[in-house]
Structures are given as C-alpha cells and as structure tokens.
Amino acid sequence: MTAPASPLTRKHWLTLGLTALGGGLELYDFMVFVFFVPVLSRVFFPPDIPHWLAQLQTFTIFAVGFLARPVGGVVFGHFGDRIGRKRTFTFSVLLMAAATLAMACLPGYAVLGFWAPLLLALLRLIQGGAVGGEVAGSYVFASEHVPADRRGLACGIMAMGMTSGTLLGVFVATLVHTFASDAQVVAFAWRLPFLLGSGLGLLTLFLRRWLEETPVFRDLQRRRALAVQLPLKLVVSSYRRALLVSALALWVLVGHFAVLVLMGPTLLQSQFHIPPAQALSIGSLGTFCAALACMVSGLMFDRLGPGRALAVGTLAAGLTVQFFFGVAAGQGGPILVAGYCLAAAGTGLLTAVPVLMVRSFPPAVAYSGVSLAYNLGFGVIAGLTPIFIAALLPSVPQIPSLYLFALEVLGIALGLKVAGGLLNRPTAQ
Template sequence: MTEHRVPASPKSLSRRDVRTLVLASLGGALEFYDFIIFVFFAATISHLFFPPGTPDWLGDLQTFGIFAAGYLARPLGGLVMAHFGDKLGRKRMFTFSIFLMAVPTLLIGLTPTYATLGYAAPVLLLVFRMMQGAAIGGEGPGAWVFVSEHVPPGRVGLAVGMLTGGLTGGIMLGSLMATAINTALAPAEVAAWGWRIAFLVGGVFGFLAMYLRRFLHETPVFEEMRRRAGLARGLPLRQVLAGHRRGVAVSMFATWMLTAGIVVVILLAPTHLQRLHGLSPAETLRGNLAATFCLTVSAMLCGWLLDRFGSLRVGVAGALAMMGATYALYIGAGLRPDLLVPLYALAGATIGVIAVVPYVMIHAFPPAIRFTGVSFAYNMAYAICAGITPPLLTLLLALDRLGPAHYVAAVALVGIATLVANGRAPRSLAPEPAPAGGHAR
C-alpha cells in the first residue's frame, strides 16, 4: 500500500480538540494512578493478605506475583476492547475501560484481609488485579487511537504526546499519594487502614474520569468509516495478523524501548540505587518524583517535536539521550549522591522519547483495524518485556553494577534500528477514499 505523507503545515487545534485532549489526558492519568498505586503499598499488602508467619521473601514474591498478574491480563483485555472498539466505536470502549478500572480499585480498598477471610482474601485480590490489568490493556491503545483520530493530521504528535504525558502523570500521582499517606500516618496506622485510602480515592477518581468522558464525542475517522460502511468485517485480529505483520513487528520493538525506560528507570531504579549505593528510600523517592514530573512534561514536548521533525529524527535523538542519561544516573548516584535528584530528573526527561512509540504505532495500521493492531502489538510486547525485565536485571546486576544501564542501552539501540527500518513517511490516519460508485471495503 502506498503511504501518504502528513501535510507539512499543521492546522490549529479547535476548542473541541483541546477539550478532547485535556479530558482524555486527565482520564488517562487517573486510570494509571489506579493501576500503579498497588506497587507503592506492596509491602503492606503482603503482610495483610497472606498467612501470618509467611517469610518476607515469600510474601513479597506472592504480592508481586499478583501485581504481575495485572500485566498478564493486559493482552486479553486489550484485545477484547479493541475488537469492539473497531466494530462499535472508539468512545464506548474508551469509557468502558475506565469503568472496568474504577470498580476493582474501589473493591481492593474495601476487601477484608487474611485475618477475616483467610485464603479468600488473596484470591479476591488476584481477581481484582486481573480486572485492573484488563482495563489498562484497553486504556493506553484506546486513548492513543482516540485522540489521534480527533485532531488534524499535523497535530497527531502533540495529541499522543499530551496523552502519554497524562498516562505517566498517573504514576506521579500514585507516588505523591503514597508519600502523603506514609508521611501523615504512623506505620501502624498505614497497615491498619491508611493503605485503603489510596485505593478508595483511586476508585472515586475512576468514576469521576468516567463521568468526564461522557462529554467526549466519537472520532471523526470512525464516524466516516461507519458512514461509508467501511468498518472491519470479520475478526480485526485475523486481518492484523494476516496482512500487517510488519506493522506488528515495528510496534512491538518500539514498545520494548518504551518498557525499558518506564520499567527500568522509573519503576525499578529506586530499589536498585538503594541497594547499589546505600541511598535511603526518601532520597530515591525525591529523585523518582523529579524524574516522573520531567517525563510527563518532556513527553508532551516530544509530541510537539514529532509534528515538526518526524519520528525518525526525534526518536533517534531521544533514544541516544536516554542511553547517556541512564548511564549518568547509575554512575553518578554512586560518585555524587548529592546530585541524585538532578541526575534522576535528567534521566526522566529523556524518557519522554517514549511519545514516539504511539506515534509510530497508530500510523502502522489502517483505520478499520487500528485499535486492534495497536492493542495487540503494544500489550503483547509490554506483557513479555515488562515480565522478563525484573528477573533479567537481577541477573545482570549480579554480573555488573551497571547492568540496568547496559540493558537500557541495548534496547534503545534496537529502538533506533526499528525507527530507521520504519522510515519517514507515516500512513494517513484518515479512511481510504471510497471507490467511485461504491462503498469502501
């Protein structure tokens, strides 16, 4: 298929476009808060939801196993919602995903512990966590497709950048909530009831975000496909796998780079830096907050740059910067612990390059199967890569104290190779013109 170049002069965003971007980004931040808050209270949950006397290592393993179950549920949930998103409409699934997240988050905050329910407590926790995973599997891909199909072609980068910034902002909200609870309450109070606040607030946030999405409209691209009777026929996934394997491969390799930045630098680096350099949790938390804030802002900036310079130049420059900043963080935190916060902030800023990933993915698939293509590639890659990264880093750290930085560098090089192979000209996001005298198929 011949690809179409995006117009060189981007059009201005209308007031409706701006409202769509703001509401979508806010909803994404609230939903990612719900998904990520679990990890900040993992130690407390492990003591409350498993039998007394369970060794700490086993309790942690069980708790993080339940956390990981959320990632394993992502592909299935994402595919189901993407299927109906391509068939019935983007907005319906975009709204349903946040409902599916709000309910289990609220229920986790209300679930009795092992002392009351026995083994039913961790089973319920597992079920609720898998519901959260299914919801987040549809949220990210659905949100990127939704906003990209709303804005003018020359503003797609800004749209996915703002949305990506909103999603990462949810991680920052989770970190701030955990900090506030642990600062305001004594450890015994956190264990007794304080941890529940984070989940109850998250559930309320979710229903608020669902309400706000009532004011959004279906995407013009989907409405045009429906008008032309150009919606996907049969199983969208079958069409993705049969005719768009290259798009799937490009999207999965690009997502691998995204997971390296988020999982290694944002989620796991605080633990690594504490163990490698003896830094306190408070020090690494301050650095992590700075990094997440800079990531949120830089993702939006990266999106703006994408509309002007394209995915190749922005992606290659950003990936190289991420490599250098990750090495600077892991080396500099040991040599100059007093510079941890600025070093971590710099690393977070370079991870804003992940905005190139949704930009590449949404251009890799035609409109009729775009939601399914993005969801399948992104969630499969995230489940695999995010699943293997923690144990792999444990092995690498046993061999080399810079193992995590080496891993990020290697994956960034894969990302660069992927962007180079993908080329410069993205596919048009609009439906293909209908044949004369008939409907688009």
C-alpha cells in the same frame, strides 16, 4: 522549506485535555499498586518468609495485571472497531473502578490466608484487562480527532496525561508514608490510595460524557467501511510487520519506564538505602520531569518522523540513563537526585512512540491493531521487567543499567530501520 504544522482549534485542545485527564486518572488506579509493593508484601504474604521473596511475589502479582493487558486489548479493540471508540474505552473505566474498590476492601493474609494473594492477583487481572482497552483507545481516540501531522503531539499529550496519573500515584504514596507511621501504613493507610482511585474512576466516567465520537469512525460508519471480517484476524494476517515493529519500539519505551519510573522508588530504597518517604519524593520529581518531556517527545515525533525520532530519543535516553547509573548513583545526595530526574526525562522523550502504531494501521482496524501491539509491548514487557530485575538484582546489582543499555541498542537500530522505510515494505504472506 518544511510546511507549517496544522493549527489545533479550541475543540481539539478540549478533547485532548479531557481524554488525557481521563486516561491519567485510570492509570493512577493501575499504577498505584507498585508504589506500595514493600507494604503489600507484608500484608498479603506470610510474615515468616524472607523479605526479598515476599517482594518478588508481590511484583509477580503486579505483573499479572500487565500480562492481562493483551487479552483486554484484543477484546476492547474488537468492540472499538465495531461499535465505536468512545463507548468502548468508557466502559473500561467502570471495570477499573470496581476492581480498585474491591482491592481497597480486600482483607490480608492474617484474615484470608493464601486466599488473600490469590484474590489480589484476580483483581489485578481485571485491572489489566480494563487498562488494556483504555490506553490504546485513548491514543486512537486522540489521534483521530486531530490533523494527521499533529498525531505525534496528540500522543505526547496522552502520554503526559498517563504519566501524570503515575505521578499522582507516587505523590499519594509519598503523603501516606509521610503522615502515617510504618505500623499505620501496614494496618490501614495503604488502603486509602485505592479508595481514592475508585472515586477518580467515577470522575473519569463523568468526564467522558463530554467527549464526541471521532470523525474518522463516524466517516467509516457513514461509508459503511467498518471491518467486515474479524478486525483482529485482518491485523494478524496483513499487518504482522507493523505489529512486530510496534511491539519492539514499545519494549524500548516500556523497559525504561518500568525500571526508572515504576521501580524507581523501590530501587532507591533497596540499592541506595534511601528512606521510603524520601525515595518516593525523588520518584515524584523524576516522574514530573518525565511528564514534561512527553510534550517534547510529541513535537519531536511530528517533526522528525517516527523512525528518526525513535533513534534520536533512544540515544538521548541512553546517555541520561548511563550518566545516572554510572556517575550520579555513586555520588549520592543532590547529584543522585539530579541524575535520576535527568534519566526520567530521557525516558519521557520516548513516550510518543505510540504514534508509530497509529500510523501503521488503517482506521477500520486501528483500535484492534494499536491495542494488540501496545499491550504486547507494554503489557508483557512491563509486567515481566520488574520480576526479571528483582530476581537478578541480589546477584547482579548492575542489571538495571545493563538491561537498559541492551534496549538502547535495540531502539537506535530499530529507529534507523523504520526511517529507512521498513514499515513501507509489503508484509510477507
């Protein structure tokens, strides 16, 4: 008989709730950009270049933020393992809020010429560095506050909070497109969500005041067991297999998230000719379904273990994705909407994957290990996926479903390997 799960106290729930809420607000700042790609491509690039090329270049700037995440993860991970989880991932909020405010005030191509997209890319770099430390820090912080057998649930709650931040981005973008004309959106209304984001950053800073350092880190300090050598060096030298497996598992999650949630509204517009406001409304509904599935994912990863849960979750996600692209997309109307929401929920079943990383690294280097693995998987893959899909879409319309099918094969195989004890084998030196 399976032992009952350890109970969570009121303090546990409060810590998880505040951490998830803060992470969600920062993810809003980082993700809202993608929901204005069609508008930003008109604001920051010359009007005489092809529309598809301007969008591809804007997706490239969006990707710059993801590509900066591994660097931010390494820097913040180092200080998270040396001076504490709370102080480190709180500073990331300040950095994010400042970059988002600057983005809201940045003049477009008509004023700055080619300096406009270059400065936009620089601000995305700063955002990427900040979120690279924030997200991994949130997962480590939450996991170290709960009993070991509830870490999957903790990661699921963090994922729900961060997915809700993305949902807020879709919702705000929907409001902007609903209540402002196309000309007004291009002229000034696109800036309003970024101004809101900088204010949410200040709210996040306030919320972080109520959080306490994790018991695990305080115990490391008390026992003077903090990493003596550079934490990143120890991770790379002793936990290479954990890094590789974690990054591949994140690729499965992030590939689905990037195509279905981040690019979803844009694909609904370009592939299925749905008006922007309606596409964003559908995207909001799908992201809401993904957020709800995060809790199920956390419970599943605690119940089945990371390996079997990854395999089962990937299989379920694969079935929903292929139904959407293979059946629902051809029907249109309510069936298309239902298929999209089902596929987004399937993606949500994978969102507790970070618990695999949390369990793979010892506490003394947990922040560095999780940051590097998470940001290699999420930063690089989520950054390159929109570029890859957008570049091939004109010539290979089926590329979104083909790409996700390949990831589903990878996820099932990897999950079975992890369930078979892959992470328990010694790393070859």
